Amino acid sequence: MTGAVAVAGGEAVPGAALELRAEGVCKSYGATVALEHADIALQAGEVHALLGENGAGKSTLVRILTGAVTPDAGRMYLHGAAYTPHSITDARAVEVATAFQELSLVPNLSVAQNLLLPRLASSRSGLISRADVLAKGREILLRHDLERIDPAAEVARLPLSDRQRIEIARAAENAGRVLILDEPSASLAETDWLFAQVENAKARGVAILYISHRLAEVRAICSVATVLRNGRSIATVDLDDASDGDIFEMMVGHRVDPARPAARSTSGPREARVAVTDIAGSELNGVSFDLNAGEVLGVAALEGQGQRELFRCLAGVQKPEAGEIRIDGRPASYRSPRQALRFGSGVSYLPEERKTEGILAGLSAATNVVLPFLPRISRAGMVGQGREVSAAQDAANAVEMNPRYLTFPIGELSGGNQQKALMARTLASGAKTLLLFDPTRGVDVGTKESIYAAISAFADEGGSVLFYSSELPEIVQLADRCLVLYGGRVFESFSGEDINEQRLVAAMIGHHDATGQEATR
Amino acid sequence: MANNNPLAETTFVQSGDTRRSAKISRETISAIAVAVLCVVLLLGARFVSPSLGSWSQVETVLILGSFLVVLSFGQGLVILSGGLDLSLPAMITLGGILATNWIGSSDPGAWYLLPIVLLVCAGVGFLTALGIVILRVPPFIMSLAMSIIVSSALLGYTKGTPRGAAPEMAIALMKGSVFGLPAPILFTIGFVILGWLIQSRSIFGRYLYAIGTNVEAARIAGVPVFTAQVLPYVLSATCAGLVGIMLVGYSNGATLRMGDDYLLPSIAAVVIGGSSILGGRGTFLGTVGGALLLTTLGTIISAIGLEFGLRTIIEGAIVLTALLLLREELFQKLGSLWK
Numbered sequence: 001m002t003g004a005v006a007v008a009g010g011e012a013v014p015g016a017a018l019e020l021r022a023e024g025v026c027k028s029y030g031a032t033v034a035l036e037h038a039d040i041a042l043q044a045g046e047v048h049a050l051l052g053e054n055g056a057g058k059s060t061l062v063r064i065l066t067g068a069v070t071p072d073a074g075r076m077y078l079h080g081a082a083y084t085p086h087s088i089t090d091a092r093a094v095e096v097a098t099a100f101q102e103l104s105l106v107p108n109l110s111v112a113q114n115l116l117l118p119r120l121a122s123s124r125s126g127l128i129s130r131a132d133v134l135a136k137g138r139e140i141l142l143r144h145d146l147e148r149i150d151p152a153a154e155v156a157r158l159p160l161s162d163r164q165r166i167e168i169a170r171a172a173e174n175a176g177r178v179l180i181l182d183e184p185s186a187s188l189a190e191t192d193w194l195f196a197q198v199e200n201a202k203a204r205g206v207a208i209l210y211i212s213h214r215l216a217e218v219r220a221i222c223s224v225a226t227v228l229r230n231g232r233s234i235a236t237v238d239l240d241d242a243s244d245g246d247i248f249e250m251m252v253g254h255r256v257d258p259a260r261p262a263a264r265s266t267s268g269p270r271e272a273r274v275a276v277t278d279i280a281g282s283e284l285n286g287v288s289f290d291l292n293a294g295e296v297l298g299v300a301a302l303e304g305q306g307q308r309e310l311f312r313c314l315a316g317v318q319k320p321e322a323g324e325i326r327i328d329g330r331p332a333s334y335r336s337p338r339q340a341l342r343f344g345s346g347v348s349y350l351p352e353e354r355k356t357e358g359i360l361a362g363l364s365a366a367t368n369v370v371l372p373f374l375p376r377i378s379r380a381g382m383v384g385q386g387r388e389v390s391a392a393q394d395a396a397n398a399v400e401m402n403p404r405y406l407t408f409p410i411g412e413l414s415g416g417n418q419q420k421a422l423m424a425r426t427l428a429s430g431a432k433t434l435l436l437f438d439p440t441r442g443v444d445v446g447t448k449e450s451i452y453a454a455i456s457a458f459a460d461e462g463g464s465v466l467f468y469s470s471e472l473p474e475i476v477q478l479a480d481r482c483l484v485l486y487g488g489r490v491f492e493s494f495s496g497e498d499i500n501e502q503r504l505v506a507a508m509i510g511h512h513d514a515t516g517q518e519a520t521r
Numbered sequence: 522m523a524n525n526n527p528l529a530e531t532t533f534v535q536s537g538d539t540r541r542s543a544k545i546s547r548e549t550i551s552a553i554a555v556a557v558l559c560v561v562l563l564l565g566a567r568f569v570s571p572s573l574g575s576w577s578q579v580e581t582v583l584i585l586g587s588f589l590v591v592l593s594f595g596q597g598l599v600i601l602s603g604g605l606d607l608s609l610p611a612m613i614t615l616g617g618i619l620a621t622n623w624i625g626s627s628d629p630g631a632w633y634l635l636p637i638v639l640l641v642c643a644g645v646g647f648l649t650a651l652g653i654v655i656l657r658v659p660p661f662i663m664s665l666a667m668s669i670i671v672s673s674a675l676l677g678y679t680k681g682t683p684r685g686a687a688p689e690m691a692i693a694l695m696k697g698s699v700f701g702l703p704a705p706i707l708f709t710i711g712f713v714i715l716g717w718l719i720q721s722r723s724i725f726g727r728y729l730y731a732i733g734t735n736v737e738a739a740r741i742a743g744v745p746v747f748t749a750q751v752l753p754y755v756l757s758a759t760c761a762g763l764v765g766i767m768l769v770g771y772s773n774g775a776t777l778r779m780g781d782d783y784l785l786p787s788i789a790a791v792v793i794g795g796s797s798i799l800g801g802r803g804t805f806l807g808t809v810g811g812a813l814l815l816t817t818l819g820t821i822i823s824a825i826g827l828e829f830g831l832r833t834i835i836e837g838a839i840v841l842t843a844l845l846l847l848r849e850e851l852f853q854k855l856g857s858l859w860k
Contacts, residue, residue, distance in 0.1 A: 317741060338743040351741050360734040360742070362801050363727075371731060372743035374724045382722045425742070 017044040019207035020065065020083065020096065020178045025074030026231075027060050029412065034060040036231035038074075042178060042207035047198060049218040049239070050211045052228035053251050053444040058211055059101070059415065061228065062182050065209070066098040067091035078177065095176030099168040101183040101211075101415070101442065102355050107156035112137020114155055115170050144169040144197060160187045160352070161303035172197050180209045185217055186442055189302045189470055189508070195221055213444055214471070215244060227251055248445060272329075273345065273464045274314070274433055279323030283309045285488035286323065291433065291466055296459045298479030299468040300504045306488035307468045308352060311437050314466070315349035316340035327433070341372055346431030348372070350422055350439055354415065358422045361411030365401075365418075366392040368410045369425045376430075395428035396421070398457070400450035416443045423451055427458060434458065436467035440474060452478055472501045484508055551795025555810035559817055566821050578820070580703060584695070584771075586816035587709040590809055592764045592783055593790035594716045595757030597808045600791050601720070602753045603733040603800030604660040608649060608668035609761045609787055613780030615671055616642055616765025618678070621685030621775045632690055639762050645671060646758025650751040664754075676777060683775045691770030705767070713809050720805040729753065733800030785837070786815050 020042040027035045035057040063069040067085025076083040085091040137151035164187045226236040227250040274291040283306040313320040316334045325332040328344040340347040351357035369392035377391040389406045401420040440448045481495040484507035492507040599606040619638040652663040697704040720726045728749040731739040794811035796803020822832045
């Protein structure tokens, strides 16, 4: 401990009650030090941001504050009294509740059951009444403006965004004193609902800890921010006094050049590498488009407009019910991601859910990167860690992943580094077409820039990229062309200079920008 | 920057990330612990009886252990891929009975029948796998059902009394010696090297770890999921058939219940060796340690002269205790002490 940490947050809002305070907490997993020394103080009725690069220790601090993890050292106080939760339930008993980034809902239970867990409404007989549960669930949904969600619906069948909303609503419902929101907007395309929930909690005098990579969002809703770097809390600052540059500097330790890369040249002869004609499925109602060689095609949409199914069909994870996909002019006959990878010039897929579809937690990051093309790097069918690491090195460099991490089990890395490894895998697969579903989800500023650069470089070398993003600035910056999906169809498409946030937003909610008329759907 | 900027007072700590990761994995700790325990047991046994702990005793353990090493390699692959094979006893008996019936001792020229016996076993394993992978029958039900079918078929085939004698090749494998060393020990060493290569160094091994961790993520990553799910059962059945042949060579004959005592040890060796029973984690060297540890225990218990029933109870209790001790938390504790 160098004593170089300045904490100014304790007195940030004069007169407000100090709600939750942590001093010098630290946590190691085995020999991996996840959090070295963190101080934070949350005030009642204040929204406090927690900022930091991937792997800075944000998630660990959150897990400590919520009782999911017991710190190795350090003290915590809630309302002046010592606060030592041994489980999430402990924390909730003293009205500290959390909406987790990796949602903590039970997929095969109903919305209402999930909202009421761990204590389902039970009658005097001790049995659980289904009707009671539904009624109470409906009440909670109503209180959080989610009456459109059926309390009896099975959680697994809801789109990710609604699952996230339920996770947030449940936390807000249980948070009498402290509400912790870990990347609450990661799967939400718009933040109005989320901000309303935060304002509500704030008005009730709840102290709120808000973790997000989106600085604009943080500025809109938070007043104070604590910055973590390499497992230490660097500073707590008043957001009105700190510029974006100041904050980036605190996060990464040096200034980040905000200049955007120049637009890629989009001229030159092209050939259609992927041709999609009228594909349809449960969420898709006939989507057609071409993707050319050397092109970055963006997909913008609100959640649940069919983008997930579109990507899964193209990747070979599921089969479209109708329509045709051609790769290099040949009808795509592949029926698995493995075959897709080897079909024609190859199709490689970066899936949506990192934890359940992406990483293989127990294996090293290097194995995770080279898994799709192991035969290529093996000698007589044999591979070793050395071989894997050297094969993954270039790809790791391309996304600016510290090669040191390659030998670590990927499950021990931070979310951002896991995402980098998956991105590296997709790039290194050798496929000429990349399908990237939200490639920068939960990733910090510096990592984003390196992923953007890798995507651009890939396209410059003649590769084709189809990517969906929940962040519009990303599409504006990267895409040569952009499709807006709405109701399972291509609602509008833009190219070049026409891609700007206002027009995309209008199209995403079903307005034709030119005429202003409402879409008929 | 304005003077009142809060950053002005902030001294940045060095931006280099100095955090480390555990160098020693759970599997390594387990393998070391099991190996140490093995040696301690063998040496400790000297105090019980002077005849124990001698070189000849070590030889006996290695020869007896060879059955479990081969068997738990197959079981280990199945467990690694996220399954479980309960058909091993029946497959051992199948291998043993086919070897004695088809080949016997009379015709030394019929060596080529041995691979065919193994192929039959592999075929049965393939059927088990198809039931699990295509029909989606839970592994323990499918392999248990296959076990009952095979046992019953063997009962019918032998009409209750297996005939024939051990093939010469099997006897040579278990009783012979090469350069003064017992052949089964050399065979086991070769098998362990081959097994380690397959599990820890081959592409197929990597695929097993991947599907055992998360089938869906493995599929998306381009792993040939079908092959990687089917092959472990085929290999497991083949290994069990081989153990049947080895047992026949060791004891000069086959019985209908020759495989019965091997089911729990085959699973226990894998788990004691540090593998996760849920799949995706573990090393073959750990499993070998587990197999040798269990064999050492068995030898010592029988050398003390306990009754067979009592011996089984003690073995069961030790296996349970080992499983409880070797759970995840213990390794985290050890890992954190290490740094």
